[in-house]
Amino acid sequence: MSHLDHDRLVFLALGESEADTTESTHLGACAHCRTEMDTLQHVAGLGAGTQGLHDLPDPPEHVWQDIVAEIRAAETLPALPGPRAERSDERPSGDRPGDGAGGVLLAPSRRRGRWSRWAATAATAAAAAVVGVVGTLVVLDGTGPTPEPAPPRVVLASAPLKAYGATPPDANGEARVFDNGRLHLHLANLPDVPGYYEVWLINPRNMQMFSVGVLGDATDELLPLPPNVDLEAYSVVDVSAEAYDNNTAHSGKSLLRGTLTG
Amino acid sequence: MAVGVTVGHAPWKASRPVTAARQEPYPPEDDLAARFRAGDEQALREAYDRYGRVVLHLATSTLANRSDAEDVTQTTFVAAWLGRDTFDPEKGSLVGWLLGIGRRKVIDRLRASARETRVVETVRQLPETARTGPDPDTVVDRLVVADELARLPDDQRRMLELAFFDDLTHQQIATVTGVPLGTVKSHIRRGMASLKRRWEVDGVTSGPRPAGLPGAR
Numbered sequence: 001m002s003h004l005d006h007d008r009l010v011f012l013a014l015g016e017s018e019a020d021t022t023e024s025t026h027l028g029a030c031a032h033c034r035t036e037m038d039t040l041q042h043v044a045g046l047g048a049g050t051q052g053l054h055d056l057p058d059p060p061e062h063v064w065q066d067i068v069a070e071i072r073a074a075e076t077l078p079a080l081p082g083p084r085a086e087r088s089d090e091r092p093s094g095d096r097p098g099d100g101a102g103g104v105l106l107a108p109s110r111r112r113g114r115w116s117r118w119a120a121t122a123a124t125a126a127a128a129a130v131v132g133v134v135g136t137l138v139v140l141d142g143t144g145p146t147p148e149p150a151p152p153r154v155v156l157a158s159a160p161l162k163a164y165g166a167t168p169p170d171a172n173g174e175a176r177v178f179d180n181g182r183l184h185l186h187l188a189n190l191p192d193v194p195g196y197y198e199v200w201l202i203n204p205r206n207m208q209m210f211s212v213g214v215l216g217d218a219t220d221e222l223l224p225l226p227p228n229v230d231l232e233a234y235s236v237v238d239v240s241a242e243a244y245d246n247n248t249a250h251s252g253k254s255l256l257r258g259t260l261t262g
Numbered sequence: 263m264a265v266g267v268t269v270g271h272a273p274w275k276a277s278r279p280v281t282a283a284r285q286e287p288y289p290p291e292d293d294l295a296a297r298f299r300a301g302d303e304q305a306l307r308e309a310y311d312r313y314g315r316v317v318l319h320l321a322t323s324t325l326a327n328r329s330d331a332e333d334v335t336q337t338t339f340v341a342a343w344l345g346r347d348t349f350d351p352e353k354g355s356l357v358g359w360l361l362g363i364g365r366r367k368v369i370d371r372l373r374a375s376a377r378e379t380r381v382v383e384t385v386r387q388l389p390e391t392a393r394t395g396p397d398p399d400t401v402v403d404r405l406v407v408a409d410e411l412a413r414l415p416d417d418q419r420r421m422l423e424l425a426f427f428d429d430l431t432h433q434q435i436a437t438v439t440g441v442p443l444g445t446v447k448s449h450i451r452r453g454m455a456s457l458k459r460r461w462e463v464d465g466v467t468s469g470p471r472p473a474g475l476p477g478a479r
Contacts, residue, residue: 007447010454014425016432043407043458046400048426050408056315063318063336064310070340170348188345192369217370219341244377 004033013040074186074220154179159237159258167191167255175237175258177225183212183237185221190255193241199223200250201234204259208234209250215239235260295356299346306343313357314339316405317364324368324398334371338364357409358464361402365466368398399466410460411453418453421446 004026012019019027027034161173173187183199190197197215202208213223239256294312297305317338321331342349342363349359411419424430424438432450436443 007451010451011432011447014450014454039458039462040454043454043461044426046404046407046461047411047422047457049400049404050411051427053319053405053408054412056319059314059318059332059335063314063332064307066336067310067339067343070336071343074340074344170350172348186344188341189348192366217337217367217374219337219344 003030006036009033009037010040013037014044157231157260157262159260161185161187161237161239161256161258164238164254164257171256173239173256173258175260177231177260181225181227181229183223183225185215185223185237185239187215187219187221187239187256190239191241193253193255195241195243195245197255198240198242198250200238200240201225201229201231202236202238203233204236205233209238210234211248211250214242231260231262292351295349295351298356299349299351301346306339309342309356309360310339313360316357316409317360320361320364320398320401320405321368323396323401325371330371334364334367338367341367354464355409355460358406361405361464362466365398365402372398403461403465403467406464407457407461410457414453414456417441418449418456421449422453422457425450 004023008023011017012023027037156177156179158174158176161175163169163171168189168191170189171187171191172189173185175186176184178184185199199212199215199221200209201212210226212225213221215221237256237258237260238250238254240251241253241255242251294305294308298309314335318331318335321334321338322328325331325334338360342360345363349356353359354362411422414422420439421435421441424435425432430438432446433443435441435450436446439446441449
């Protein structure tokens with residue numbers, strides 16, 4: 001059975017002409033041609049819906065400013081001020097800029113000096129990656145408040161998080177434990193889930209685990225760890241997909257995992 | 263350099279000569295995408311200038327609340343920049359990737375408000391609140407097709423716009439434009455082929471990529 005002429009399919013899909021009897025019969029019997037025509041019809045429908053999309057309004061200026069502020073905040077997270085520990089409490093809720101968190105946490109003009117020292121003490125791959133963006137951010141926005149430089153936050157342990165099991169491979173992230181007992185998670189491309197994400201620390205020897213907290217839709221999150229948590233035992237960071245089922249146990253659906261190393 | 267914003271293209275005007283040569287059939291997005299991926303902050307700004315409005319449109323047309331929509335636009339670009347390593351130009355365009363991120367943010371937001379609604383429901387036994395806007399997937403697909411339409415050679419784009427927007431037959435298009443019918447047909451065929459190809463690469467509902475969640479629709 002030879003397929004219908006593709007040009008003919010295009011015209012049929014655009015409603016340019018009606019299918020004749022032979023064509024209708026063929027379309028009824030041939031999944032290939034039917035699919036192609038459905039696709040073309042669908043695309044034509046989308047095309048017809050594009051009117052007005054060529055002249056869309058730009059976002060207001062504050063959106064760009066917020067983007068810059070949040071990027072700066074996210075990429076300088078490891079340098080949370082030390083002595084003012086309460087500042088770090090602002091991060092989980094203060095993810096959006098404009099609430100003062102970015103302004104308090106960042107010291108753009110002093111960043112280079114502070115960073116070089118921080119990098120020297122925590123020469124991890126993660127640190128190197130973050131240092132790499134410092135120049136970028138200065139260019140993006142050289143203005144901003146310049147609070148007193150604070151001692152660097154020391155990273156006690158960190159773990160690259162990789163897609164686990166059936167999770168799409170582009171999902172990834174990074175976990176760092178700071179010396180103030182907080183777990184910083186940076187996440188990218190988590191797949192959509194019908195419920196919510198939850199973070200766990202797992203002891204790989206006996207698979208005992210406890211929940212560290214729940215994630216919002218931010219790409220960065222700071223969660224407090226229990227005091228004196230044994231990170232050598234509970235060394236696996238796990239991000240799971242949880243359903244709203246009133247079951248507080250791990251769903252068994254791990255999205256990301258990584259092992260902390262100090 | 264870039265021929266402006268692909269989706270911010272001027273609408274077709276009947277007075278424009280159909281045969282006008284097009285200087286750059288494809289705005290060089292490749293270069294922008296590569297610089298974006300490499301962490302060039304100027305590329306972030308350019309990407310925002312080109313596609314900020316597209317992402318905002320996705321958000322405003324699917325979310326009831328304007329400030330939510332602006333927030334989604336913001337978090338989309340932040341997530342894109344922080345996750346730029348994961349952008350693979352082989353798999354699709356930069357704008358398609360940005361819209362994919364925006365779509366996830368929109369769905370997250372819709373889900374969050376559905377959650378709030380459920381909490382209220384359990385207390386008040388209210389019926390489920392209806393979704394306010396169109397399906398985010400359809401909005402993304404439309405934006406992808408609009409972007410490709412804007413990238414088509416002028417002749418193809420104009421013929422398709424007359425067919426799509428004005429619902430003209432090919433014969434009518436030939437009459438209106440003075441272009442021979444055979445040429446009209448061939449422009450439309452090629453244009454449709456490009457739109458279809460692009461939708462298959464960057465569209466949400468087209469391909470094998472993981473579908474969104476029914477609960478959010």
